[in-house]
Amino acid sequence: MINEHELATHIYANVTTALDEDLRDGDLTAQLIPLHTKAHATVITRQDAVLCGTAWFDACFKALDKDCSIHWLAQDGDVITAKQTLCEIRGDARAMLTAERCALNFLQTLSATATQTRQYVEVVRGTHAKILDTRKTLPGLRMAQKYAVKTGGGYNQRIGLFDGVLIKENHILAAGGICLALEQAFRLAPENISIQIEVENLEQLGEALDAGAKLILLDNFDLESMRAAVKFTAGRAELEASGGISLEKVRTIAETGVERISIGGLTKNIQAVDLSMRFEI
Numbered sequence: 001m002i003n004e005h006e007l008a009t010h011i012y013a014n015v016t017t018a019l020d021e022d023l024r025d026g027d028l029t030a031q032l033i034p035l036h037t038k039a040h041a042t043v044i045t046r047q048d049a050v051l052c053g054t055a056w057f058d059a060c061f062k063a064l065d066k067d068c069s070i071h072w073l074a075q076d077g078d079v080i081t082a083k084q085t086l087c088e089i090r091g092d093a094r095a096m097l098t099a100e101r102c103a104l105n106f107l108q109t110l111s112a113t114a115t116q117t118r119q120y121v122e123v124v125r126g127t128h129a130k131i132l133d134t135r136k137t138l139p140g141l142r143m144a145q146k147y148a149v150k151t152g153g154g155y156n157q158r159i160g161l162f163d164g165v166l167i168k169e170n171h172i173l174a175a176g177g178i179c180l181a182l183e184q185a186f187r188l189a190p191e192n193i194s195i196q197i198e199v200e201n202l203e204q205l206g207e208a209l210d211a212g213a214k215l216i217l218l219d220n221f222d223l224e225s226m227r228a229a230v231k232f233t234a235g236r237a238e239l240e241a242s243g244g245i246s247l248e249k250v251r252t253i254a255e256t257g258v259e260r261i262s263i264g265g266l267t268k269n270i271q272a273v274d275l276s277m278r279f280e281i
Contacts, residue, residue, distance in 0.1 A: 039093035053110030060103035065095035117152025129254035136264035
């Protein structure tokens, strides 16, 4: 879903926006440092995590000092442990101090998404279920967080409204029912676009299957209903569980036999990883 060129474009846009937001007419505090002063800095983690966001971090520093040197001791996707040194930076002191907060903001946020995703992936390991993201991302960071989900071992669903059809309760109501909504979707959507429909009970599941649905979202089904849905579907469509999913519940949900589990909390309910940058002049 995410290609390198598209990702690079988003990294540039993310970093440009973040630096513009922080700088405006310049960094007043950095002017305390004499011009052309060189500095060395290290970034450490204060907690265990999965590292993610190094390209955004690098871009922040390179935007302000293209000649700065950044040497990473860990890479995106690596498990990092408390007190571990992650990278070393050498360059212009003013530029480094100016870039520090934006760079760390990206690194700690994307590492948080990757870390949370990895936790879910590990819990369901050995089942057939995939952990997937949703569109419940931080505004402006959609591509960045979807990259972080992949880094954590999860899978991406549609990037936005433009590259996939998800027929939810309100769409069904407005279209006149499950059958009519699917009929319209099959007629209008290009062949390479996935079509998914949300159902709230076994009766609606039967309607969706009869109408030809191949990808069905089980919205807030309890475990008993989920097992019944898997048995009733019998491989005629892929089933995805969604709603109220936690680390404590996800293994049991995966064991019902659903192929997909989507979790909005991977990208919206996150706590930034605790990172620190230490300077030497």
